[in-house]
Every structure is written in C-alpha cells, then in structure tokens.
Amino acid sequence: MFPEDYVVNCTRLVRLWISEGFVKQRDGATLEEVAREYLTELIHRNLVQAESVDFDGVVRNCRVHDLMHEVILSKSDELSLIQTSAKNLQCPNQTARHLSIKDESNNLSRSSGCSKTHSIIFFEVNEFPKSLLRSLFANFILLKELDFEGVPLNYLPEELxxxxxxKYLSVRDTKVKMLPKSLAKLRNLVTLDLKRSLVRELPVEINKLSNLQYLIAYSEDYDTRQGVKIRGIVRSLNSLEKLYYVDMNAQNNFGFIRELGSLKHLRKLGITNLTSESGNALCNAVEHMSYLESLHVISGKENELLQLQSMSSPPLSLLCLRLQGRLEKLPDWISELKCLVRIRLFWSQLSDIPLKILGGLPKLLELLLYKGYNGEQLHFEDGYFPVLKELWLEGMDRLNRLKIDEKGLCLVENLFIGSCPRLEELPSDICHMKCLKYFEISDMSKEFARRMLPDAGQDHWKVQHIPNVYLYFNNTQQQYSTYKLGDSSLLEYLH
Incomplete structure (x- = not known):
C-alpha cells in the first residue's frame, strides 16, 4: 500500500499488521514483539530492506526494492487485494480489501463505498474535500485501519x-484539534495515534476504549514535549501498553497518578508537566508497572524539581529513561537498572554527576546530558561505560575541561558537543576514541572550530582519525547551517 520508494516507519507498519489481524498471539511476547520478528525475517530474506537502524540494532525505517514492489502489486492485482488512486476511485473494485490513495494532481475523486474494504491510507494529499470525508464514514463501515497521517485534515466528524x-486510527501530522464524542463507540480500537496533531485534550469517552493498547499523543519542539490532558477514569484502559504523553497540568494529580498504577500492562509511559508534589505518587505508581520498558518524565518548568527518590523497587525491565527537570541528585534506584540502554537527562543541573554509577550500567548504549550538569569538569575514567556507543554533552555553561582516560569511552561511535561556551578547546584525549565515526559540534565559537581545521588548526591532529566531523552554526534566521570538516564552505564561513 505504500508508494514506490516510500520509506516506511516500522512502528507504523507493525501496528497496521496487528490491526489487520496478521499477527498471532504467542505466550510470553506482545503482539508488537511478534510482529517485529516477522519484519526481521522479511529483512533476512531480502524481501524488505532496512533503511535506518538505531544504535541499539532496532530497525526504525524500511523500504521495499522497486522490483519487489512491482511483483507485490502484480500479485495484489491478481488477488484484488489493493486498489490505488491511479485507478478510477469513482467506481472502486468492490472486492479490494485495501485502498491506497495517493494524490499528486490535487484532484481527489469522490469515492463510493466498498463493502469489503478493510483499510485506507492516504499519501501526498494536497486537498481533502468534505465530500470524500462524508463518503468514508458513510460507506466504508467495515474499515479496520484508517490512516490520515500527513493529510490536510482539520476535523473528524461524529460519523467516526x-x-x-x-482498530487503527491515525491523525498524526494533521490539523485535527479535537476528537468527537462518538469515539466511545470504537470499542475495538487498538491504536490511536495523535502525534503532532493539534489535539490537546481527550474527551472523557476515551475511557470506554477497553481494548486500546497504543495511545500516542504529543507535540514537540527542540528540547521538550507537550502531552494531552485525559479526563475521567484511566484504569478502565487496562489493555494499554503504550501511553505517551499525558499532561498532568489541571489534572487531579494524586488520584490520576494512583490510577496509572493500575495499568499493569504498560510498556511505555510518558508524563509531562509533573509537579514536585506529585513525584512520590508517580514513584509509587511506577513500582506496580513490572513490564515497563520506557519511562519519560518531564517537569512543568525548567527549574521545577523532580522528586523521584522514593522509588524503592523500580521496574527492572526498564530499557529507556528520560528525566527532564531539576534534580537535587541522581535517583539511587537508577543504579539497579541493569537492562538500561538509554538515559537522557534534561535540565537536571546536577552539581555532582555520578559518572561511576552511570558508567557501571552494563548495557548502557546512549547517554545524553542537556543542561544536565553545572560543574566545571567531566572525567570519563577507565573501566566505565563498557559498551557506550553514543554520548551527547550539551548546554553546560560552566564546563571548561573534559578528560577521557585512554580506555574510557573506547567503543563510542557518535560524540556530540554543543553549547559549552567555556570549553575552549578539545581535549587531546579524544584521539584515544578509535571507534569514533561521527563527531558533531554545535553552537561553539568560531575559534573552537578554527583550531580543528586541516593544515592550519593546532587541534586537527586530535580529530584526523574521525571520518565524519560536522559543525553546526546558528545563522541569522534562527536556522542551523551544517558544515563538514575539510569542506571549502567551512573555511569560507570561518574567515
């Protein structure tokens, strides 16, 4: 159903599979985990190509080779499985199970009903006539998946x-502002994707969706995210596996957070606008989430204190942790997270960052500190961070010295340093990092960059072993210009 050469988000793909019923339940695994295994097998058979792979080995995006795409379309024509907008939508094939509507001409026809259509996905639609919207909700009553991602859609009618x-509804990257109350009738809904839409509050009817497993709803800017308000009783959503992000502003915080603790199947939880007073209640709720793999907690303001020390038994299955808010100290329970692969600390402003505790986490692959440390020196010692691959150091106003022991950070492949105005030169220790593939520098002085220039730069020897060195400078339009070390355009900019 995806157009030729289209880069497919793997999460989107597997959730569509789940909604169509292609994925079979297996003991000890979620449907999403089973679906990922299907995708992995297709990749190993060279039927699907991995387009981008994250640092932890997870395939994020994939595509189908042009030749394979033609074969698939040929087979689907024989079986009347898929109809695309290249054909006449005025009189659709009455047996087509799936409609893929791609509009390059800005002239969508009104589609009549098809009693057997299970799914409709839209691509590159420039205009969305109200007549088409009415037709969808009036005639395609057997739909299981409806994907409006990126469509210029402003609202959803009560006919929803x-x-x-x-089972699957996505208004990601649309201008939809609210959901109709008739949402309560969608008792089979499994996925509701509102990411980067304009929906800021969910109707109380959301609590009728007892089969909902994936609720994704947030907007984002450079360094923070904003969730949606949920009113009513969330404990009725007892099938939820992923819930991110929930806006705690204007909630009955303590009662709402206690109800979160009843969502026993949660694998991913994101909270925004958490107040200091609600921190202990959140810790108590998270202790009941024994399957939790990802936890994101964002305070209401940059200087708002996150009170997260009281968790005595954290979910040991946690893989990803994002804490965004001021911390008096790193929570003690983090040292128990032996499965953790990613930790991101935003706005923490720790005066003492325990690198030995973080470096002792045996599976940690990514560490990000954004305004996370307000000290003057960071020292990465030998024997710590044994498998770390990505390190981000940004927004540290007082940092003036970075020291890396010869066998410290020896497996790091990606290093990012940004907005550290007192760090006047690179440490010579960076030459020990033999695995470095990418070194990125953002919002540092021109003099810092000049010192790395080939030939004339006195620090060039420190980075000459790194194949990709990129520098980002904020220009007058508040946009970043990108330069690669060695390019003539960088030399021109710096002079």
Whole structure:
C-alpha cells in the first residue's frame, strides 16, 4: 500500500499488521514483539530492506526494492487485494480489501463505498474535500485501519462512530484539534495515534476504549514535549501498553497518578508537566508497572524539581529513561537498572554527576546530558561505560575541561558537543576514541572550530582519525547551517 520508494516507519507498519489481524498471539511476547520478528525475517530474506537502524540494532525505517514492489502489486492485482488512486476511485473494485490513495494532481475523486474494504491510507494529499470525508464514514463501515497521517485534515466528524470495526486510527501530522464524542463507540480500537496533531485534550469517552493498547499523543519542539490532558477514569484502559504523553497540568494529580498504577500492562509511559508534589505518587505508581520498558518524565518548568527518590523497587525491565527537570541528585534506584540502554537527562543541573554509577550500567548504549550538569569538569575514567556507543554533552555553561582516560569511552561511535561556551578547546584525549565515526559540534565559537581545521588548526591532529566531523552554526534566521570538516564552505564561513 505504500508508494514506490516510500520509506516506511516500522512502528507504523507493525501496528497496521496487528490491526489487520496478521499477527498471532504467542505466550510470553506482545503482539508488537511478534510482529517485529516477522519484519526481521522479511529483512533476512531480502524481501524488505532496512533503511535506518538505531544504535541499539532496532530497525526504525524500511523500504521495499522497486522490483519487489512491482511483483507485490502484480500479485495484489491478481488477488484484488489493493486498489490505488491511479485507478478510477469513482467506481472502486468492490472486492479490494485495501485502498491506497495517493494524490499528486490535487484532484481527489469522490469515492463510493466498498463493502469489503478493510483499510485506507492516504499519501501526498494536497486537498481533502468534505465530500470524500462524508463518503468514508458513510460507506466504508467495515474499515479496520484508517490512516490520515500527513493529510490536510482539520476535523473528524461524529460519523467516526459508524466505524465499529476500526482498530487503527491515525491523525498524526494533521490539523485535527479535537476528537468527537462518538469515539466511545470504537470499542475495538487498538491504536490511536495523535502525534503532532493539534489535539490537546481527550474527551472523557476515551475511557470506554477497553481494548486500546497504543495511545500516542504529543507535540514537540527542540528540547521538550507537550502531552494531552485525559479526563475521567484511566484504569478502565487496562489493555494499554503504550501511553505517551499525558499532561498532568489541571489534572487531579494524586488520584490520576494512583490510577496509572493500575495499568499493569504498560510498556511505555510518558508524563509531562509533573509537579514536585506529585513525584512520590508517580514513584509509587511506577513500582506496580513490572513490564515497563520506557519511562519519560518531564517537569512543568525548567527549574521545577523532580522528586523521584522514593522509588524503592523500580521496574527492572526498564530499557529507556528520560528525566527532564531539576534534580537535587541522581535517583539511587537508577543504579539497579541493569537492562538500561538509554538515559537522557534534561535540565537536571546536577552539581555532582555520578559518572561511576552511570558508567557501571552494563548495557548502557546512549547517554545524553542537556543542561544536565553545572560543574566545571567531566572525567570519563577507565573501566566505565563498557559498551557506550553514543554520548551527547550539551548546554553546560560552566564546563571548561573534559578528560577521557585512554580506555574510557573506547567503543563510542557518535560524540556530540554543543553549547559549552567555556570549553575552549578539545581535549587531546579524544584521539584515544578509535571507534569514533561521527563527531558533531554545535553552537561553539568560531575559534573552537578554527583550531580543528586541516593544515592550519593546532587541534586537527586530535580529530584526523574521525571520518565524519560536522559543525553546526546558528545563522541569522534562527536556522542551523551544517558544515563538514575539510569542506571549502567551512573555511569560507570561518574567515
């Protein structure tokens, strides 16, 4: 259903598979985990190509080779599985199970009903006529998946409730501002994707969706995210596996957070606008989430204190942790997270960052500190961070010295340093980092950059072993210009 050469988000793909019923339940694994195994097998058979792979080995995006795409379309034509907008939508094939509507001409036809259509996905649609919207909700009553991602859609009508079989609904990257109350009728809904839409509050009817497993709803800017308000009783959403992000502003904080603790199947939880007073209640709730793999906690303000010390038994299955808010100290329970692969600390402003505790986490692959440390020196010692691959150091106003022991950070492949105005030169220790593939520098002085220039730069010898060195400078339009070390354009900019 995806157009030729289209880069497919793997999470989107597997959730569509789940909604269509392609994924079979297996003891000890979630449907998403089973679906990921299917995708891995397709990649190993060279039927699908991995387009981008994260540092932890997870395939994030994939695509189908042009030749394979033609074969698939040929087979689907024989089986009347898929109809695309290249054909006449005025009279669609009445047996087509899936519609893929791609509009390059800005002229969508009104589509009549098809009693057997299970899914509709839109691509590159420049205009969305109200007549088409009415037709969808009036005629395609057996739909299981409806994907409006990126469509110029402003609203969803009450007729949404006609789609009683709907399992997947996405208005990601649209201008939809609110969901109709008829949402309560969608008792089969499994995925509701509101990411980067304009929805800021969910109707109380959301609590009727007892089969909902994936609720994704947030907007984002450079360094923070904003969740949605949920009113009512969330404990009725007892099938939820992923819930991010929930805006705690204007909630009955303590009662709401206690109800979160009843969501026993949660694998991913994101909270925004958490107040200091609610920190202990959140810790108590998280202790009941024994399957939790990802936890993101964001305070309401940059200087708001996150009170997260009281967790005595954290979920030991935690893989990813993002704490965004001021910390008096690093929570003690972090040292128990032996499965943790990613930790991101925003706004923490720790006066003493315990690198030995973080460096003792045996599986940690990524460490990000954004305004996370307000000290003058960072020392990465031998024997710590044994498998770390990515290190981000940004927004440290007082940092003036970075020391890396000869066998410290020896497996790091990506290093990012940004907005550290007192760090006047690179440490010579960076030459020990033999695995470095990418070194990125942002918002540092021109003099800092000049010192790395080939030939004339006195610090060039420190980075000459790194194949990709990139520098980012904020220009007058508040946009970043990118330069690669060695390019003539960088030399021109610096002089």
């Amino acid at each position: 409730g006609n789609l009683l079989h709907l």
